[in-house]
Amino acid sequence: MRFSRRSTLLGLAFFTFVFSAPSGRAQSGAELHFCLHGEPKTFDPILVDDEASENVRYLTGGVLIRVNRQTQALEPALAESWKVSPDGRKITFHLRKGLYFSDGTPFSSEDVAYTMKLLMDPQINSATGDAFRTAKGTSIDVQTPSTDVAVISFPTLVAGLERLFDQVAILSSKSPKKEMSVLGPYYVSEYVAGSHVLLRRNPNYWKHDSEGHPLPYIETLRLDIQRNRDIELMRFRRGELQLINRLDAEQFDRLQKDSPGVAKNAGAGFDGEELWFNQTAASALPDYKKKWFQATAFRQAVSLSINRADLARVVFDGYATPAYGPVSPSNHFWFNAGLPAPKHDPQAALQILARAGFRFENGSLKDSDGHPVAFTVITNSGNTAREKMATMIQQDLSDIGITLKVVTLDFPSLIERITHSFEYDACLLGLVNTDLDPNGQMTVWLSSGEDHQWNPSQKTPATPWEAEIDKLMQEQASTPDEKLRKAKFDRVQQIVAEQQPFIYLINKNALSAVSPDLVGASPVALNPQAFWNIETLRLKPATDMGASK
Amino acid sequence: MNAQRILRLFCRGTLLVIFALGLFAGSFTHYSYAHQFRELPNTAPSAAHLLGTDGLGRDLFTRIVYGTRVSLLLAPAAALLATILAVVLGGIAGLSGGWLEKIILAFTDLFMSLPLLFVLIALRALLPLDVSPSLSVVATFVVLGLLGWPASLRVVWAAAKHLRDSDHILLAQALGYRRSQILLRQVIPCLRPIFLAQFWISIPLFILTEATLSMLGLGVMEPLPSWGNLLRGSEDFSAMAANPWRLVPLVVLVLTVICFQFVFQSSEELA
Numbered sequence: 103m104r105f106s107r108r109s110t111l112l113g114l115a116f117f118t119f120v121f122s123a124p125s126g127r128a129q130s131g132a133e134l135h136f137c138l139h140g141e142p143k144t145f146d147p148i149l150v151d152d153e154a155s156e157n158v159r160y161l162t163g164g165v166l167i168r169v170n171r172q173t174q175a176l177e178p179a180l181a182e183s184w185k186v187s188p189d190g191r192k193i194t195f196h197l198r199k200g201l202y203f204s205d206g207t208p209f210s211s212e213d214v215a216y217t218m219k220l221l222m223d224p225q226i227n228s229a230t231g232d233a234f235r236t237a238k239g240t241s242i243d244v245q246t247p248s249t250d251v252a253v254i255s256f257p258t259l260v261a262g263l264e265r266l267f268d269q270v271a272i273l274s275s276k277s278p279k280k281e282m283s284v285l286g287p288y289y290v291s292e293y294v295a296g297s298h299v300l301l302r303r304n305p306n307y308w309k310h311d312s313e314g315h316p317l318p319y320i321e322t323l324r325l326d327i328q329r330n331r332d333i334e335l336m337r338f339r340r341g342e343l344q345l346i347n348r349l350d351a352e353q354f355d356r357l358q359k360d361s362p363g364v365a366k367n368a369g370a371g372f373d374g375e376e377l378w379f380n381q382t383a384a385s386a387l388p389d390y391k392k393k394w395f396q397a398t399a400f401r402q403a404v405s406l407s408i409n410r411a412d413l414a415r416v417v418f419d420g421y422a423t424p425a426y427g428p429v430s431p432s433n434h435f436w437f438n439a440g441l442p443a444p445k446h447d448p449q450a451a452l453q454i455l456a457r458a459g460f461r462f463e464n465g466s467l468k469d470s471d472g473h474p475v476a477f478t479v480i481t482n483s484g485n486t487a488r489e490k491m492a493t494m495i496q497q498d499l500s501d502i503g504i505t506l507k508v509v510t511l512d513f514p515s516l517i518e519r520i521t522h523s524f525e526y527d528a529c530l531l532g533l534v535n536t537d538l539d540p541n542g543q544m545t546v547w548l549s550s551g552e553d554h555q556w557n558p559s560q561k562t563p564a565t566p567w568e569a570e571i572d573k574l575m576q577e578q579a580s581t582p583d584e585k586l587r588k589a590k591f592d593r594v595q596q597i598v599a600e601q602q603p604f605i606y607l608i609n610k611n612a613l614s615a616v617s618p619d620l621v622g623a624s625p626v627a628l629n630p631q632a633f634w635n636i637e638t639l640r641l642k643p644a645t646d647m648g649a650s651k
Numbered sequence: 652m653n654a655q656r657i658l659r660l661f662c663r664g665t666l667l668v669i670f671a672l673g674l675f676a677g678s679f680t681h682y683s684y685a686h687q688f689r690e691l692p693n694t695a696p697s698a699a700h701l702l703g704t705d706g707l708g709r710d711l712f713t714r715i716v717y718g719t720r721v722s723l724l725l726a727p728a729a730a731l732l733a734t735i736l737a738v739v740l741g742g743i744a745g746l747s748g749g750w751l752e753k754i755i756l757a758f759t760d761l762f763m764s765l766p767l768l769f770v771l772i773a774l775r776a777l778l779p780l781d782v783s784p785s786l787s788v789v790a791t792f793v794v795l796g797l798l799g800w801p802a803s804l805r806v807v808w809a810a811a812k813h814l815r816d817s818d819h820i821l822l823a824q825a826l827g828y829r830r831s832q833i834l835l836r837q838v839i840p841c842l843r844p845i846f847l848a849q850f851w852i853s854i855p856l857f858i859l860t861e862a863t864l865s866m867l868g869l870g871v872m873e874p875l876p877s878w879g880n881l882l883r884g885s886e887d888f889s890a891m892a893a894n895p896w897r898l899v900p901l902v903v904l905v906l907t908v909i910c911f912q913f914v915f916q917s918s919e920e921l922a
Contacts, residue, residue: 356893409689412689415689416687416689416692416706416707416708417706417707478780478781480780486883489873490706490707492873493687493707493873493874494687494689494707496873496874497685497686497687507780507781507782507783507784507872508872508873508874509780509787509872510872511776512772512776515776525780526780527780527781
């Protein structure tokens with residue numbers, strides 16, 4: 103028997119087709135390994151309040167509407183379509199028919215009603231539910247006119263309502279497995295505390311690829327619990343892990359030099375670093391210091407004297423972007439592109455200070471009463487990048503004659519000072535921003551908010567510009583018109599840029615690592631950066647642990 | 652024996668050189684320990700920067716010599732404070748006996764049972780914020796000195812108790828010597844080697860404790876260097892492999908601690 107050249111090629115093609123898990127087919131036995139950076143505190147999607155649990159929820163939870171992490175647009179998920187009422191108080195979902203939870207329980211509008219009631223239950227105190235709570239209370243009304251229609255009514259308008267459903271994983275009202283019965287691409291198969299979480303492919307997952315093949319492709323995900331980032335990187339280099347969701351700049355830089363193909367930089371991320379002054383009226387600061395910190399000119403001058411480009415280049419090895427304001431440029435819709443680029447101009451800073459009555463004498467700055475300008479910035483100990491930033495700001499401020507002392511405190515002591523005792527001059531901290539919509543920052547911007555860090559929980563706004571921000575934030579939250587909301591929040595960003603209550607420093611880049619064995623990964627700035635499209639990721643045959651061969 | 656003497660001489664010489672470097676830091680370098688050459692972060696050793704620069708572009712050699720000053724001048728001061736407390740309290744407990752001895756020992760046991768690191772962190776957090784870096788250094792070492800005496804006290808107490816029952820003290824008492832005379836002429840000369848041994852052994856201990864505190868970001872305040880905060884640059888092992896000169900602070904610390912151990916051994920033998 104002889105084989106022709108053509109039949110040999112056809113045979114090879116067949117062999118490749120059968121044995122190499124072609125794209126579009128589920129990869130039986132394929133196991134993707136990566137790490138969670140902490141122990142998941144819960145698998146109940148309603149109670150999620152930490153990053154590890156949030157990542158598990160993303161991988162296992164089925165949601166009505168999904169925010170596409172790449173385009174940042176809303177996409178139908180369990181709901182085929184939806185409609186928000188003109189007054190923004192009611193949303194009607196038309197659900198997909200014939201869907202099942204991972205344990206085979208059918209999905210219906212009753213499950214949506216059950217989930218929403220749990221979410222808004224004041225006794226459960228869900229962090230996810232907080233986003234839906236309005237000033238008029240927590241009571242909601244959920245109507246289920248049919249098994250595939252759910253109508254949810256809120257006591258008052260909830261701006262940006264649809265986006266909030268990206269975080270709401272629907273629970274089964276009937277399944278005996280309760281929260282372990284899921285509608286997402288994976289379900290929790292095994293959890294060994296301190297070791298790993300094993301997720302298996304949900305056989306009832308509703309989504310299919312363009313060729314009609316069921317998603318996801320990868321059979322199992324093994325999420326090792328690993329807090330030590332150096333060990334995580336070492337395991338990635340050994341090939342034991344196929345992705346790292348978040349890398350710090352130094353690790354990324356080393357990886358970039360060793361294996362440039364695997365280091366992925368998705369540009370400016372959503373996490374920022376900022377400095378603010380204590381403007382609390384009740385603080386025990388001397389009056390002259392309060393006067394400095396409450397003066398717009400002083401804050402503007404400090405902002406102008408900080409070299410943000412150097413912070414990004416030296417501290418973050420260039421993997422950070424000087425920050426414009428509270429919204430990262432990666433937030434396509436809400437970023438105000440009209441804001442001025444952050445400047446470093448010590449001479450302009452000195453001119454502003456001179457106009458405000460400060461004197462620059464013999465390399466030292468003094469206020470109009472002759473007090474030398476010196477203050478202390480606190481930051482949390484153990485965060486090397488933040489300590490480096492504070493030390494660089496120290497040198498920048500010395501150029502305009504300001505003496506800055508840097509004090510690192512353990513985190514509980516720092517929180518005590520910035521939230522209760524107010525015994526501090528200035529603070530340098532980071533802001534983790536996972537919400538695209540400004541409504542997630544209401545407690546930061548409203549003068550009555552607890553997170554209005556420079557002067558929290560005010561009974562009435564202390565300054566006219568804070569009163570204007572209050573008004574704008576309330577107005578943007580009370581209209582469903584997205585264009586109008588954007589215009590209002592643009593103005594808020596402009597006021598913040600002028601008044602500098604927070605001196606925004608940098609936005610860290612979204613850095614991750616993806617092994618060449620993982621096909622289809624395209625990291626983005628929004629969390630989960632590296633595995634947002636988990637359903638369509640595939641492993642090359644060599645990493646399928648042999649099971650697909 | 653000869654080799655041991657040579658080794659001890661070498662250790663003393665090394666410590667002398669390291670102390671001299673710290674004491675006359677300004678004569679060995681013309682850079683400021685705080686100045687950031689921002690265009691040159693993490694550079695390799697060169698003629699301009701003998702040991703390269705750190706992550707912020709500061710001259711590493713300059714920071715090591717100034718850090719030596721901070722660590723090697725203040726650690727002995729903290730050791731002296733701790734030793735004095737141990738000698739006074741341990742001496743009283745050992746020589747007096749009775750209820751006073753019990754109270755002092757109970758107090759010592761209580762102190763020894765406290766987790767030192769957590770106490771240090773709590774005390775450090777209670778310090779006022781508005782202090783200069785130099786004052787924060789002094790405060791850190793004073794706190795170390797005030798908390799570091801219990802282990803030494805136990806040793807001093809045991810030796811003093813043994814001495815209290817010794818024949819020559821009993822003889823001195825029988826001959827009618829006054830208490831102060833016994834203390835000055837009999838007790839202190841006999842216990843002096845132990846005091847010295849405790850002092851020497853405490854120095855590397857305090858250097859390491861300050862290094863631990865600095866590793867946690869709670870030691871000497873930036874921009875002032877200390878061996879502890881210089882060691883923070885050695886946290887990342889893979890970066891060390893690429894930039895081995897960053898290990899110099901660690902080498903200096905290890906060398907100093909070893910030298911102190913050998914010098915201490917000779918004191919212990921005397922004791």
